Amino acid sequence: MMKLSHTPVDSIEMFGREVFVKRDDLLHPEFSGNKARKFAYFLEHEFPGVQKVIGYGSAQANSLYSMSALAKLRGWQLDFYVDHIASHIKTQQEGNYARACQNGANIIDLSELDDREGRDTLTYIEERVLPEEKMAVFVPEGGRCGYAEFGVSKLAGEICEWFKEQGLLSLIVFLPSGTGTTALFLNKYFVEQGVTIRVLTCAAVGGDDYLKLQFEELSDDVIYHPEIVVMPKKYHFGKLYREFYEMWQRVCNTGIEFELLYDPLGWLALEHYLNTTADKTPVMYLHQGGLLGNVSMLPRYQRKYGD
Ligand SMILES: *Cc1c(COP(=O)(O)O)cnc(C)c1O
Numbered sequence: 001m002m003k004l005s006h007t008p009v010d011s012i013e014m015f016g017r018e019v020f021v022k023r024d025d026l027l028h029p030e031f032s033g034n035k036a037r038k039f040a041y042f043l044e045h046e047f048p049g050v051q052k053v054i055g056y057g058s059a060q061a062n063s064l065y066s067m068s069a070l071a072k073l074r075g076w077q078l079d080f081y082v083d084h085i086a087s088h089i090k091t092q093q094e095g096n097y098a099r100a101c102q103n104g105a106n107i108i109d110l111s112e113l114d115d116r117e118g119r120d121t122l123t124y125i126e127e128r129v130l131p132e133e134k135m136a137v138f139v140p141e142g143g144r145c146g147y148a149e150f151g152v153s154k155l156a157g158e159i160c161e162w163f164k165e166q167g168l169l170s171l172i173v174f175l176p177s178g179t180g181t182t183a184l185f186l187n188k189y190f191v192e193q194g195v196t197i198r199v200l201t202c203a204a205v206g207g208d209d210y211l212k213l214q215f216e217e218l219s220d221d222v223i224y225h226p227e228i229v230v231m232p233k234k235y236h237f238g239k240l241y242r243e244f245y246e247m248w249q250r251v252c253n254t255g256i257e258f259e260l261l262y263d264p265l266g267w268l269a270l271e272h273y274l275n276t277t278a279d280k281t282p283v284m285y286l287h288q289g290g291l292l293g294n295v296s297m298l299p300r301y302q303r304k305y306g307d
Helices: 033-043 062-074 087-091 096-102 121-132 148-166 181-193 207-218 242-252 263-276 291-305
Strands: 009-014 017-023 052-056 077-082 106-109 171-177 197-203 283-287
Touching (some): 009 242, 017 148, 033 062, 033 148, 033 181, 052 062, 052 121, 062 077, 062 096, 062 291, 077 121, 096 106, 096 291, 148 171, 148 181, 171 263, 181 197, 181 207, 197 207, 242 263, 242 291, 263 283
Parallel strands (some): 017 283, 052 077, 077 106, 171 197, 171 283
Antiparallel strands (some): 009 017
């Protein structure tokens, strides 16, 4: 059975200090980043009789590509349901959608079905698909489910091991959040192990209150909830901002490429935190992969702000 292996930790200089980078973008050539951690459960367990995995979400999402890679590695069929597909996505030669298609993903566009009857994607799957697909594995959007704890705990274990090897007294692990699943299960592990590692995050999708709600849904025990860095300005997910692009260029100049949806805000939030506190704790930034999406995001930034 294939297992995801340990990823290295690099060190870069940002904001006039050393920042460690956990290179989860290097997890596996075809299956990397935080979606691979969240889906590791499905790679490392036996599923007798299963031949299909069912997922849903955006046609541009990292999770679509990662699920297609998982399905390919397992020899399963992937049925991935999307609300609609923008026409420019279909013609792209690279990126999450194109690569998922190359992996053999069966992407089902609900806007083209006649039996949709106004249902949203999840309702459609629950009412029309799952009753007919008793032997399929169903993965909720973005891997936001208890299964994610399996792989994220392993990641947390690797960070703990590294922390002890380095002889550090304390550590901040920083990562930008979408659903908050990765941040919460990381922090839960550190709290349960009683190690002096704390997780700091920022809300890249839907704002701080949405992220808090996500944490509550995953665990009603607030001692497991990561700390959220509150930004002075509101940013909308998927929108382009000059300061995002500048921060992305700055951090890429260290020699490590980051992605363009979550990481620009992640680095801005880390800078904001370091500027507004006297915290001298060593920092590790978690690189959560997702670089395939840069193929579509980077040209958008270049068109708007130049190179
Ligand atoms: C999905 C994703 C996230 C968000 O992860 P959550 O566990 O939903 O918070 C962050 N960064 C990258 C690159 C991702 O692909």
